[in-house]
Amino acid sequence: MKQGLVGIHMIVQNEEHYLPRCLGSFQSLASECFVTDTGSVDRTVEIARQHQATVLHAKWDEDFASARNISLPLASTDWILCVDADEYAVEGIDELLAFLPTVEPGITKLRVTIINRIGEQEQASVLFQPVRLFRAGRGYRYIGRIHEQLVRGTIGDRERAITADESIEIELPIDISKNVSVEQEPLAPLVIMHDGYLPSTMAIGHKPRRNLKLLQKQLAEQPDHPFHLYNLGVTYCQLGQVEKATEVFAQSLHSTPLEAPYRPTLVRDYAKVLIVLERYDEAHGLLATERQHYWGYADLHLLFGETLEQQGLEERAYQVYAEAVEHHTDVGTPENITKIEWQGKSDIAKTTQSEPAYVTEQGSATYKPYTAMGRLAQKKGFLQEADQLYRIALVKMPTYTPAWRGLADVLQQSGEPDERIAEQLQVQWKEGLQRDDIEVNRNITEVVQALASCGAYERALRLLQDQDRNHNIPEADLVRWMLCANRVSEVQEWAERQYRDGKDRHLFKHSELKMDWAVACWAHGSALPSSFLAVNELEEGSTWRALDSLLCENQPQIEIEIGTRTNTETKKKSNIKIKTLNNTETRVKSHLKDESWDQDKRIIQRDEDRQKVTTSQVSAGVRTLARTIIERAVHTGQLPLAKRLHMKVAELYVEPHERLLHKQWIAEVLYRAGYTMAAAEMLIQCMAEGELQAQSLFILGETVYTRGHYDQSLALFQQALEQEPGLQRARAGASHCYLQLATEVMKQEITRSPSVAELTAQLTVLEQKLRIADGLPWRTVFHAKERRNHVAEQSHFAMHDRKG
Template identity: 30%
Template sequence: MNPSAKPTLGVQLIVNNEAELLPRCLASLQGADEIIVVDTGSTDPSVEIARRYGATVIETHWNNHFSEARNTGLSHASSSWILVLDADEVLQTSIESIKEILRGSTAEAYTVRIENLLGSRPEDRLYHSPVRLFRGGQGYLFSGRIHESVESSILIKHGSAAIEASPIEILHFGYLPPVMSAKHKISRNEQLLRLTLAEEPDDVFARYNLAVTCCQDGRLEEARELLLQSLTLAPLQASYRPSIIRDLCKIDLAAGHVKAVDSLLTRELTRYGDYPDLHYMQGQSWESQGLYDPAVQSYQHAIDTMSAPAPRRAYVTEQGMDSFRPLHRMGAIFQQLGKQKEAAQLFHRALQQHSLYLPALEGIASAFQELEVPEGEIAALLIQLTGTAQRAARTAIIGTLYRLGAYKAIAELPPAVCPLEEDTLLFLLSSWIITGKYHTFRKTAAKLRANPTQLSPEGLNAETIQQLCLLEAILTWELGGKLQEELWLQSPAEVRSAVLEIDRELSLDSTEPQAEFAPSGDSPLLAEVIRLAVKHQFIALGKRLVGRFPAHTSTLAEALYEEGWRAEAGELFIGLAGSKEASGATLRYLGELLIDKGHYAEAAGWYRLALGESPADDAVSTGLALCYLHLAEQRLAEAVERLQGKGQQPHGPLQEDRAAVAQSIAVLRCTPWHTKWNYTQRQRGVDLSL
């Protein structure tokens, strides 16, 4: 090699029907000395697009083998360096900057940092660092039917010291759900991976990637078994081995197998102590067990990997695993412990790393709400943290305030900060109704009816239109009015018919029998209307509706309970229980109410009934287990009192049993078994007495 020679850089791609994504990719390659596109049978304009961007196109037959296609491209390369991309990727680093890196380089190859988009949220990112840039003309070849790599070819000749890390960045769109679905990537990948394993049963990398594919397809048990096999077979030095551990922990955490996670990480963190994802998942495991001190320590270890003295290895990692994610979880723990100021500080630190991380944004707002900071000041803080220039920021602010029940703060936001936008329209409309700004609501609704394309060229989507119609209806009924049928002509036919039937029924004298044409007791739209009425604090309207449609008593009771009106809900629950009409969520809510009041035996009875209806409901199973544990704790406490009454000290095993039961209760109470209310909703039940 001649270090002083000016490097030339070629880019290589494999293409098959990529006309939609290819232009964006090729546009990012301006300045490359050559672009070689291997087309494996496109029937769309991919070939024409490639040639339009100056690429040399090699048309070949697709042989279900990515390495064959890659190596076909390499055989036509003439540049001194080769960069490999896919059509669903965009080069973020300029070609000129890459050439500067290569000028005088003594390396044989470089890793690049690939940012994989996984979803619509800013934090939905996964990073990995494969070898994608290497010297041309050295005889290097790709291997692997799928998830092909050139790395082994380089390692055989020169060893790992010849591969260096680079600051080159690539953006990858291929894992976005619409792209995955359109390209049928899961089925294609699984087919090729199973073919690989049929030919080479000992290919651990293929076995691991098959596990990933099964996970993407939602087959978690199959994925877990494949990951366990891969972990047993993978060499300790394999670059993908830490990812096996990461994926296995994610599956076990989702399934609640925390002991398996703890056992695995106790061993593996000694090898991969600089891997933030593993520390984060260890924190999740401790937290789910109610072990808050070690959880905070694990989250802090994840953060510390960012500033460790030695360079961190290039792991597969999710965005924020060493920053805003562990900071948020630490804040959530302090909030759980009632330390709102400390929690707010941690949430603030998380938001300094990612200002639109919604869990932290909601966390800091709820912490200040618990500290009784006025809603207007909380709204001002959110604006200060996120700004309002981006639509995503405005959506985050309004959505956060709405979920916390800070409706007045939303209603008072100035139009400059809070313009009408489809993402937040329903939050605004609801907040105006709840805070009594009926005129503003009606004026806006009329404008939207007159100009459906006001917010977007396509007009409002069907769900938004339906919600707008229902909001207009419940406000009219709450004010004692009757719907004007002509205003409903543009609404969806099924909605119009059902709503007008409800309207006619409500206009009848309360002593008159229910009309034959009225919506049936199991009407989903009627249930939605009742829930909307409660959400907008029209409790009297909810009761009127149930008065005309008694079959929906449980709907009203459940809606009241979910919105925090626990005393009002409790009265209805008792009536349903007395008439033996309690079922579904009502049974669970009865159990929750009784547990909260310390009536564990009675609560267990309702949970048993709920479990009979929904055997797979984790919240019901947990509630029932808590009832039994509390009853056991009471019996143990009574035993201790009896011994002390006789002048005896409780023996060791009895005390150990009592401590074990108390620990089990603490762990279960950390799980999401109970209805969760925000601060506003909790205040509605402060004086609860049934």
């Protein structure tokens, strides 16, 4: 006799971290709960009993189906819901309780919606709808050592269950890690979240290794079975063995029948790894065919668009992104992910859908393709269209970071001042807050980060200062923004406050924070304070002190002091008021350098017997550290420091060719940061002094190409390829130059012989090829931050490096 409506059934092993959340979320739904423990040594069993679960004990025999079947005959409820410990209900409990009694008796199993989180950001998730609810006492059970499948009926053996025996109903795998679709059973109004496969969790867990072992056993029992091969490929991806994944995906796809319900997801995953490996031709061939089989699968359109974009077919990519929006099922839309409407009795009892419920990444049918379309429109110079597309994406998902950054970037490219960019972003943010159908972060984090991403650091910091809300922005980002806004004194004050408080000193184990502190000190004209040196290990501290001595030689030394006293009487002091972002004030004391202070404050001697680092070791370490600091100084806009350190480090190189290589490296750093003219001037100097490396030749060639000097650019690209034949960017650049030169020649011929129609036709073909070539991702991409530096004062940088 049935005693309840729904029973929860699960298998566990060492799940004390997840189990309370899981059982608590289903507490109001379940009339009974069976937890089959397979050998936990933590508090899992205790926690299960605290939640009034019936605990069953079973020896783990490396067979998930066997363990899951143990509790099924004990069910006393009408329905069984199978869940895992790393899942929890987020929506639909009350609706499900109202809905289940209305389901027609002939319907014996139901799908539920599962949101599988695949990244730390809230929108990074995959939606799928497997069968998890089924009627008790109807002959259902599981088969399969791993990625177990729900079956119904009497079977002779496991192999027979895998075949198409009419007496057996075979469901899709119930485990979320399979990422497969399901037959179109009615959809119950229950939404479950799963986060057991987050990258952070996978990094410290053993699931992929365990799955690999079980899949290998399964394949030993059923050699070359396509479903198990597919899951083996997924496991290889989780283990980072992408090449192996492509091999087994290809093998699985070859033998998987077209009607197999997991096949569209196999195609999606296979295409994704091909794109990761930059095997775009193979991905193109796969998706061009398979999209025709699964036209409603937005993920395939999105992946095909990405493939086309990488192949330079940007106009076609734009069309395909539009198809991802136009041709998709309602199952995969963001609205259904965040708020899934419950279907009434008559509707769900008669549900028949022509398209399967595909496994789909959140946003594949809406905000992701809109953002991609906006990016392409912006690249082609259609800035107003790009603006509109980014805004549409943000309407669909108000927390989608790429769309926020794209909108800020296109506003800056359109010539809007920072104040106007901030206003526009805040208007968009307020529109998102007014929506009732989606949960939006109730702070202005996205706006602030978008402002910083487009180089409007000062405006971002001011906006934060005006807000009373928590912003959840990492301190490392805030410190970098202050440095980019040239608030070097505030960075120094912040660092000293963290050191003074003591409890936050662990922050400086973060290498970027420590670098920014040092950059701020040196940019301000200060030596590294004792507090900075105190947070370093001995050997690392020696390198910092050596670099500090190199930079601060013959310069006044300044040290920030907050709530501490110094014991040197030879200091000359002057008090300076500093107002920080937090509106606090501190006293900054300036000290003129002398020998006693230099030894007392800049050299920390805690143990007289510590071994000294040799001069050669310090020199090598100083050069390495100096490169890191130079790169950080350039990227934070502290060019005077970068120039000064560059000159000092150049003196450490004994051989002329080493100095030449160092100068080329500096030029490359400047170029990537957008200081293109300074980089070009420095490379021209290097060319006069000796031979340029392939990467430097490419940078100089790209600079010349931008100015329309295609013959000179071609010569530079060719020289780069002579040194490094595998430099694909130089090869693509040379192809562009040939096309540009051929187009110019053809235009000249048409001018001389305008009546020759064949010349016009050839020009049309050339221009078409040039448009395709322009879409290839060979040129350096400069966003708003770098575009600002194109016009910054920079031409004097290289001149400081001249000798004699």
